[in-house]
Amino acid sequence: VILLFCYSVAGQNSLFDWVRDHRVHHKFSDTDADPHNANRGFFFSHIGWLMCKKHPEVIAKGNQLDLSDLFADPLVRYYQKAFIYFRFFLCFIIPPCMATYLWGEDIIVSFITLSFIRYVLSLNFTFLVNSAAHLYGYKPYDTRIFPSQNKWVSLVAMGEGWHNYHHVFPWDYRAAEFGTYSLNITTLWLDLFARIGWAYDMKKPSEKMVRAHAVKYAGVEHPHEVNEEEAMELESEEDKMTAFDYIKNKPSVENANVEDKPIEQISNVETVVKSKSVEEDIHPTVQKRHIKNMNDIASNNNDSIEPISDSDRTTKNKSVEQMNGFESIINNKTGDFINSFHTMMKNNPAVEPMTGFDSLIMTGGILIKDKAA
Template structure:
């Protein structure tokens, strides 16, 4: 059996911190989909209204409305990648109260359920990567990892609350959002984005379809691509034995999240990538700006020496510095390399 088809086999020999008994005792996720029809109906309706929003965006929406919708797209995707992901799921940095409020406000507008639920799902993803308990296991194909996992009942391991989120529940802001999510959702996600464009004369219906529905679906698919495409098509310069890959297109759409092989190798790094710069990692740009004004602090990152050692130990050879194209690679080693 290959490493690709049995990733846990490699992980147990490569990383002694994996608990064999925990993995081996996992209940298999039923391959027959136990569909949650409520979710199917909701997502179907939103996709239909998003198509209507795209038509209005192109034909009749005022330019101010188009810009506003794009700004909301940037703000909501950033709130997911910087807030729910790097701040709350991984504790990659800490944030002062004003920044926490801003991130939580736009994360609520992103309509991806409470930050506590999002972080619990993501911690499950890291804990059970490439297993049946991985909520969006890419081993089950693109459709499942992209959207299908949202339409079925979750694995028993998730429903049993096996991941610790006590740190999140001690946060009064997150606890409030989790408890009152559906009440504040209507105001922040639906009412405010619909009302604001009317201040410059936009029709409320046009604002709703473009700034709520179209913006929501576009942002949702950008984040979903991290679960699907960023686990399938790309390079693995840091760890060739896991599914997550490096894909710049996803990074462009999702505030830097496409550098996923790096992230799963070093999940505590607030930069979430080694390369790409600010143009492909606007999430890092945002955090660095917040750090400059004192709203973000304790930014965690990985030293170059640790990255170099990991690349040489488990990388696939595509790293631009320590990979095959490394100009410091001895000529003799290059000649002795086997290329199939």
């Protein structure tokens, strides 16, 4: 109850809406299903998303989330009904009245400073997490995502600016690797709440997991030593399920065959060529399983390969289906189709929109990340 009162002072959306939007944001970060998609620019991700209708994908994916814990909480249900009154009185009326009553502040000054200036500043400090922390900063844990480490955002948002780490390990209650209190006041409050029983089940990843993820996905040296073998061992059943859920629910994935089965069961004739960048669409766990095979494939295909004509391809029953003008599902064997595919990509105007984007080819159960010239 006390936390609900504190939340009302911030004057943001209802608790139910906030939790739902935050879960959608993490599950589909910086895609069309993200309520404040940073791909649409600073203004939109900062405050523009509150000034226009939600993208259809945001609504569709939000309706698919499991929100049973919120519906089962009687306090959340009651707060949702009385939210307008809580926000009006606790955010705009009570703060200036307290200043006037307790230490004799002028009522006009109290309303200007506590009802308006405080409200505008607190909202913008919070919104910087969605905008600045997704567009500016460094990425020591994963360079393939938008969220970044931004100490200035952490300074004004009480520790919420260590966003690259937060999106890699969203279940870490500290929202930062080291959990120090200097630029992370939120962690201090959570630790205090844990001491009095208000916060519990506080989780954080092991140091080994953080090190391994940083070395593999950030492409920079981490402060702690880690070798490649140790990094490659970071593969648990939880990681695999997370990767599958990520691909299964991605708005850009349209292949029903891939959605129906775990990653390990995708056959060697199922290939997805997507119009969006591989860095944005493919979960790190999927990429890391096949990255070691790339050099083997390159070495096995040193011999020149004659391009396969359309008639030969038909004779050999090697199908190429056009999807949406430039997306394709390709069924073929490993190796001998790669050159002909590049020829098709260069000469076929129907696939021209993919020029400059990464192509994803899965043939023979091996993921190949290549560049369409």
